[in-house]
Amino acid sequence: MIKYISKLIYYKLLGWKTTGFSDFSQVKKAVIIAVPHTSWHDFYIGVLLRSVLGIQANFVGKKSLFNPLTGWLFRALGGAPVVRKTNEKQVDAIARLFQEKEEFRMAIAPEGTRKKVESWKTGFYYIAKKANVPIIMFTLDFKNKENKFSEPFYPTDDIEADFKFMRKFYEGVVGKVPEYS
Secondary structure (H helix, E strand, O other): OHHHHHHHHHHHHOOOEEEEOOOHHHOOEEEEEEEOOOOOHHHHHHHHHHHHHOOOOEEEEEHHHOOOOOHHHHHHOOEEEEOOOOOOOHHHHHHHHHHHOOOEEEEEOOOOOOOOOOOOOOHHHHHHHHHOOOEEEEEOEOOOOEEEEOOOEOOOOOHHHHHHHHHHHOOOOOOOOHHHO
């Protein structure tokens, strides 16, 4: 029932479409990067799309967010608390989540903010490398009302070439707030 309602809202009421890679049954673990992240609207589009596609998609947050008052909501939305062991780096802690779970697709905005940025943060890239999982690129194209997925991409040892490749996927994509795209 929820999937039906999500499809009605996503496709009919909002007029969105999906293109590109869609066989998530073959990719149980991945880092999904959503670009451009320009508005709070990106969140509900992502949540609707997750329901439409019938896939589990997660996000991470600091442990304190998962308290008795709000923890149930964040977990229901796919959240996973990051608990760093003594002297453990954030990348290592998140990579460990991939090892601990049978299915874990972490969605993240590489800009790290909803404002316009000149360069992406690199944490998602190093998490994918450390966890040995692919990166799937995902557009939040409000101009064309399209969510496009790339084929799974395994990062190489050439971060500069990999970022150039990934940024090319997003050329021409316009976020909800165009001036931040």
